[in-house]
Amino acid sequence: MKLDSKIPDGPISDKWKNHKFALKLVNPANKRKYNIIVVGSGLAGGSCAASLGELGYNVQCFCYQDSARRAHSIAAQGGINSAKNYQNDGDSAYRLFYDTVKGGDFRSREANVHRLAEVSENIIDQCVAQGVPFAREYGGLLANRSFGGAQVSRTFYARGQTGQQLLLGAYSSLSKQVSVGTVKMYPRTEMLDIVKENGSAVGIITRDLVTGEIKSWAADCVVLATGGYGTVFNLSTNAIGCNVTATFKAYKKGAGFANPCYTQIHPTCIPQEGEHQSKLTLMSESLRNDGRVWVPKFKEDADKHPSEIAEDRRDYYLERKYPSFGNLAPRDISSRSAKEACDDGRGIGTTGLGVYLDFEDAIKRLGESAIRERYGNLFDMYECITGENAYQRPMRIYPAVHYTMGGLWVDYNLMTTIDGCFALGEANFSDHGANRLGASALMQGLSDGYFVSPYTISGYLADNGVKDPDPESDAFKQAESEVKERISTLMSIKGKKSARHFHVQLGKIMWEYCGMARNEKGLKKALDLIPQLREDFYKDLSVPGSSDSLNNELERAGRVADHLEFGELLCRDALERRESCGGHFREEYQTDEGEAQRDDENFAHAAVWEYKGKDQVPARHQEELQFDNVKLAVRSYK
Amino acid sequence: MKLKLRIWRQESSGCKGRMVEYEVDNISENSSFLEMMDLLNEDLVSEGKEAVAFDHDCREGICGSCSLTINGIPHGPQKATTACQLHMRHFDDGQTISIEPWNARPFPVIKDLVVNRSAFDKIIQSGGYISVRAGSAQDANAIPIPKQDADFAMDAAACIGCGACVAACKNASAMLFTSAKVSQLNTLPQGKPEKDRRVLNMVKTMDQAGFGNCTNYGECEAVCPKEISLDMIAKMNRDYAVASVKNFFGTVA
Ligand SMILES: Cc1cc2nc3c(=O)[nH]c(=O)nc-3n(C[C@H](O)[C@H](O)[C@H](O)COP(=O)(O)OP(=O)(O)OC[C@H]3O[C@@H](n4cnc5c(N)ncnc54)[C@H](O)[C@@H]3O)c2cc1C
Ligand code: FES
Numbered sequence: 053m054k055l056d057s058k059i060p061d062g063p064i065s066d067k068w069k070n071h072k073f074a075l076k077l078v079n080p081a082n083k084r085k086y087n088i089i090v091v092g093s094g095l096a097g098g099s100c101a102a103s104l105g106e107l108g109y110n111v112q113c114f115c116y117q118d119s120a121r122r123a124h125s126i127a128a129q130g131g132i133n134s135a136k137n138y139q140n141d142g143d144s145a146y147r148l149f150y151d152t153v154k155g156g157d158f159r160s161r162e163a164n165v166h167r168l169a170e171v172s173e174n175i176i177d178q179c180v181a182q183g184v185p186f187a188r189e190y191g192g193l194l195a196n197r198s199f200g201g202a203q204v205s206r207t208f209y210a211r212g213q214t215g216q217q218l219l220l221g222a223y224s225s226l227s228k229q230v231s232v233g234t235v236k237m238y239p240r241t242e243m244l245d246i247v248k249e250n251g252s253a254v255g256i257i258t259r260d261l262v263t264g265e266i267k268s269w270a271a272d273c274v275v276l277a278t279g280g281y282g283t284v285f286n287l288s289t290n291a292i293g294c295n296v297t298a299t300f301k302a303y304k305k306g307a308g309f310a311n312p313c314y315t316q317i318h319p320t321c322i323p324q325e326g327e328h329q330s331k332l333t334l335m336s337e338s339l340r341n342d343g344r345v346w347v348p349k350f351k352e353d354a355d356k357h358p359s360e361i362a363e364d365r366r367d368y369y370l371e372r373k374y375p376s377f378g379n380l381a382p383r384d385i386s387s388r389s390a391k392e393a394c395d396d397g398r399g400i401g402t403t404g405l406g407v408y409l410d411f412e413d414a415i416k417r418l419g420e421s422a423i424r425e426r427y428g429n430l431f432d433m434y435e436c437i438t439g440e441n442a443y444q445r446p447m448r449i450y451p452a453v454h455y456t457m458g459g460l461w462v463d464y465n466l467m468t469t470i471d472g473c474f475a476l477g478e479a480n481f482s483d484h485g486a487n488r489l490g491a492s493a494l495m496q497g498l499s500d501g502y503f504v505s506p507y508t509i510s511g512y513l514a515d516n517g518v519k520d521p522d523p524e525s526d527a528f529k530q531a532e533s534e535v536k537e538r539i540s541t542l543m544s545i546k547g548k549k550s551a552r553h554f555h556v557q558l559g560k561i562m563w564e565y566c567g568m569a570r571n572e573k574g575l576k577k578a579l580d581l582i583p584q585l586r587e588d589f590y591k592d593l594s595v596p597g598s599s600d601s602l603n604n605e606l607e608r609a610g611r612v613a614d615h616l617e618f619g620e621l622l623c624r625d626a627l628e629r630r631e632s633c634g635g636h637f638r639e640e641y642q643t644d645e646g647e648a649q650r651d652d653e654n655f656a657h658a659a660v661w662e663y664k665g666k667d668q669v670p671a672r673h674q675e676e677l678q679f680d681n682v683k684l685a686v687r688s689y690k
Numbered sequence: 691m692k693l694k695l696r697i698w699r700q701e702s703s704g705c706k707g708r709m710v711e712y713e714v715d716n717i718s719e720n721s722s723f724l725e726m727m728d729l730l731n732e733d734l735v736s737e738g739k740e741a742v743a744f745d746h747d748c749r750e751g752i753c754g755s756c757s758l759t760i761n762g763i764p765h766g767p768q769k770a771t772t773a774c775q776l777h778m779r780h781f782d783d784g785q786t787i788s789i790e791p792w793n794a795r796p797f798p799v800i801k802d803l804v805v806n807r808s809a810f811d812k813i814i815q816s817g818g819y820i821s822v823r824a825g826s827a828q829d830a831n832a833i834p835i836p837k838q839d840a841d842f843a844m845d846a847a848a849c850i851g852c853g854a855c856v857a858a859c860k861n862a863s864a865m866l867f868t869s870a871k872v873s874q875l876n877t878l879p880q881g882k883p884e885k886d887r888r889v890l891n892m893v894k895t896m897d898q899a900g901f902g903n904c905t906n907y908g909e910c911e912a913v914c915p916k917e918i919s920l921d922m923i924a925k926m927n928r929d930y931a932v933a934s935v936k937n938f939f940g941t942v943a
Binding site: 099102103106120122124126136138176178180181188189191193194220223225227228231237291293325328329333432433437439502546548552595604605 | 701702718720721722724725728729731732734735736738743744745746747748749750751753754755771775777779800804807808810811814816819820822824825826827828829830831834835837840841844847850874880881
């Protein structure tokens, strides 16, 4: 596998400008001759499809929900970063770049991150022009808040529904293109394979989730914007339908999968209640602006009502350990600290797996109405789920799987190692290194979709001309029949257990051995257990109903089948990365103070996995990362 | 908790449906309504019976997928709460609960509790946008927008497009949904240039899709999980009247 990152020459701040100029253009009159498939209608896919449509290409866009507007980006709460420096507090594109590289624990590609920081300003302009109702000050200008891992206020937000508003913005542009006919939207359609001819991506195979029809789609290039794979842990803050299927199928067809072990555990989620639980709910990180995190100082207080625990018997552990960032310490660090406190027996709640997020001081200082104005909907959501009133009693929170930094390896043009197959948004690996800073995923999705891929995809098309592949060709027929075979395998097992059952089991293995802290022994154990579980799955799965009508169980079974293979890849990657960095914490590699210890000499690279066939060990390749602008340093938030 | 469920089962859009009774046991009060449904389905699947189909995804009240009529009320008895956010602690042990799909002609049933809401997408496609190409926008702070207007636009934009408003309305009117989008965009300065054609086109599409008239029952507002207010409909009616007059004189931009 050849990993050519195609980073343009020149100083970092000129790279993107020069590259845009160097990319070839497609003659406006020829654009409609090109067909482009975009899988995914989230921030990345929706904005990409809309922008390509605006340019005049013929776009087919797919999503599994019943409407493009329901993609999982809708659930993002807290906000989106941009280096606008409207607060005049010293922000700049360079600072955002610096913070993101450092926040990612020096495991991302400088050139991509700098470009992201540069275009972050255009994103806010674009969204405001679309009518996204960002929060404003009384003077009518845009308001900002701060987010974890940053000391400037650069986060734009729309109450606690920023993702919803940004997605509805992208969806509105997409809808306009649908109405003018440049984009055709196919909801309730799941991509089940990618098709290659002469080494290039030429289309996809889908299943119509209503009729069950398996269909071939041909195009001049394929864009995967199918989101992250956090649901490999079963319980996560992701939507139930989020899956790895599209990217994993691409991996099996030759796309390198980078850093699958980089998963982000978010520190502020509502703790799990019981076995019935189907998902975990995030309480936006923005709450840490005003909430203080604490646990009892002494084990014997853990069962007491929080109001009975005196101030001097509380341990505000983030403020204690990280005085300069305090409650706004980055996510990986905050999560791990919560785990430490709970491991120490000082966790709260019935399970002992919880810490307090307390607003008492903020309410005293600012008044309840100010807090209600800022976070009202989050407090309501908390009450709705837990039945507790967080204005009166501190919230109980615990870390949960939230985001995946790993994904398909892409070059500077966002193209995977399959020629003509691009990956955008959470589906790719490019910008967040080993840890993503809050409010940066929305920024990346929209940067990829509105401002990067329209250029780089045009460049690809200009270089390659109209391919006009034939959806009746052997390559498509073969892929179609493989898809049908996989479905009939799942349908014909006729065992006793639901796909959900296996998903829950897989999630337990992943969380236990490959969760917030990992070690060699545990990872090896997981690599033992997952294939066994997979075997059980293919013996005892039950999928009632038929494959030629709407069948939720079949959909889930297909996704779980892919997770059962992908989970193994994730653990393998975690095992081979013999260092701690960002969200990947290996217990063997920590400082005396219990902080993550990187090994820059041996691991300052992206690990890229190449599929080698069924039951074969995949090959591990490396893209060495160069840090010419940000000096490799120990990441300190003290 | 132990519960009796009466659930609408329907093979496909062309088939006739009927209510079928089920029982579930050992349901935690802290589980959500959909988690209760998951457990029912898990039982059914382990017996080789077909699971009850229903739409859901985010399970945090924001994607607008879930669409269950619970004891006759879209999204169930809890105010301002989607079915996925509804928790079992609001029901009594031993209670009988009926679960049906959205009942509205413009939303035909696909299977069991799953309906086709693509008419909503069509309404948005006919004008629920501001025409701005990627890359053509001016600086975001160039037009200050009074906080009051921004807040009003946000109140309107909070709509999750679930369709409960239509399901609750005797006329299957989509006025609340349509007016929320019109109000958001027509309030903001960026949305003004297309204000008139937006409201005319969206109302026309809404009518063509078979949604009924608004006769001020107010049921839509009562069931809306995001508490979108009837003021949006009033605003749309005003905008529509102005645009119609302009249209009559041929002066719509
Ligand atoms: C609860 C929550 C809160 C968050 N808050 C923030 C925040 O405040 N700020 C921030 O920056 N980030 C936040 N994030 C992260 C951010 O929301 C996501 O990383 C981002 O929205 C991902 O966008 P995307 O376009 O890459 O993917 P998604 O929005 O997940 O979209 C994926 C699309 O792909 C489609 N798809 C997937 N698989 C298939 C398939 N096989 N066939 C067809 N279609 C398929 C789906 O239908 C969907 O349209 C949050 C995430 C969560 C879970
Ligand atoms: S499942 Fe998303 S709103 Fe209910």
